[in-house]
Amino acid sequence: MTLLITLFAAIICTVIWYAGAYKSNMKVGVLCWLYWGASIMWFVDAIFEYAEIKAEFFNPAPLDMLNDAYLGLSVVALGMLIWLIIVLISDPKGVIKEVLFKKTSKTKITSEN
Amino acid sequence: MACFLVPAAEAVVTTIITKIIKAKEKEEKVKISFSDGIVEETTKIKFSTKLGWLNKLLWGGSALLAFEHIWHGEVVPFFPFLTAVKNGETADMLAEMESAGVTMAVLVTAIWVCMLIVSNIIEKRALREVKLTKEAL
Numbered sequence: 001m002t003l004l005i006t007l008f009a010a011i012i013c014t015v016i017w018y019a020g021a022y023k024s025n026m027k028v029g030v031l032c033w034l035y036w037g038a039s040i041m042w043f044v045d046a047i048f049e050y051a052e053i054k055a056e057f058f059n060p061a062p063l064d065m066l067n068d069a070y071l072g073l074s075v076v077a078l079g080m081l082i083w084l085i086i087v088l089i090s091d092p093k094g095v096i097k098e099v100l101f102k103k104t105s106k107t108k109i110t111s112e113n
Numbered sequence: 114m115a116c117f118l119v120p121a122a123e124a125v126v127t128t129i130i131t132k133i134i135k136a137k138e139k140e141e142k143v144k145i146s147f148s149d150g151i152v153e154e155t156t157k158i159k160f161s162t163k164l165g166w167l168n169k170l171l172w173g174g175s176a177l178l179a180f181e182h183i184w185h186g187e188v189v190p191f192f193p194f195l196t197a198v199k200n201g202e203t204a205d206m207l208a209e210m211e212s213a214g215v216t217m218a219v220l221v222t223a224i225w226v227c228m229l230i231v232s233n234i235i236e237k238r239a240l241r242e243v244k245l246t247k248e249a250l
Contacts, residue, residue, distance in 0.1 A: 006177070030173075033169035034174075037169070038177035041178050042178070048212065048213050079173075079177060082176065
């Protein structure tokens with residue numbers, strides 16, 4: 001369930017990135033890398049689990065599924081939190097800079113200055 | 114148990130390699146034809162940028178997997194940080210790192226290699242299209 005939720009997050013982010021977000025400077029690519037990296041690693045985990053418990057892998061107990069879904073959603077939230085911190089720190093649209101330094105007067109800096 | 118440590122260790126190594134390569138690399142300008150038929154001069158993607166893709170995959174995956182290990186109580190915020198070491202299951206932990214951890218690192222790297230091959234094919238095709246356009250003119 002964790003793998004499935006992360007995989008869906010990776011696919012959705014990649015579609016958003018491909019649809020036009022690559023042009024903007026909102027760093028949607030960061031989310032893609034995060035979720036794809038985790039999805040690949042959990043896929044390996046799933047293969048090892050399948051090799052161990054065979055068909056039982058596809059019949060998880062409802063409580064385990066619920067816990068895994070809870071974990072998956074938490075992972076997606078953590079990924080978004082990491083992305084948000086990166087966006088706020090790098091401040092690609094200059095919003096934080098604008099809030100911190102309120103403009104008082106406009107002065108154009110030229111090479112002569 | 115601690116399988117994420119293997120891709121995380123690889124991430125450290127590849128990040129250092131990226132920094133070294135980045136310092137030595139030079140920009141290479143090429144002419145590319147875009148889907149709308151416009152030919153423009155652009156900068157060729159550097160190898161350090163491509164290596165950055167691997168770094169991001171490894172760091173991203175390791176970070177989220179580390180969170181999963183904290184969730185399951187396999188990683189704790191106090192010494193020795195790994196529950197398996199505390200419980201005397203170090204051999205089992207190392208065996209898991211050797212199997213699942215190494216496979217994770219290898220699969221991520223293999224996918225990155227596939228991405229390199231695909232991006233090289235796309236680059237070569239774009240360059241060939243520019244050549245053909247020039248010849249036609």
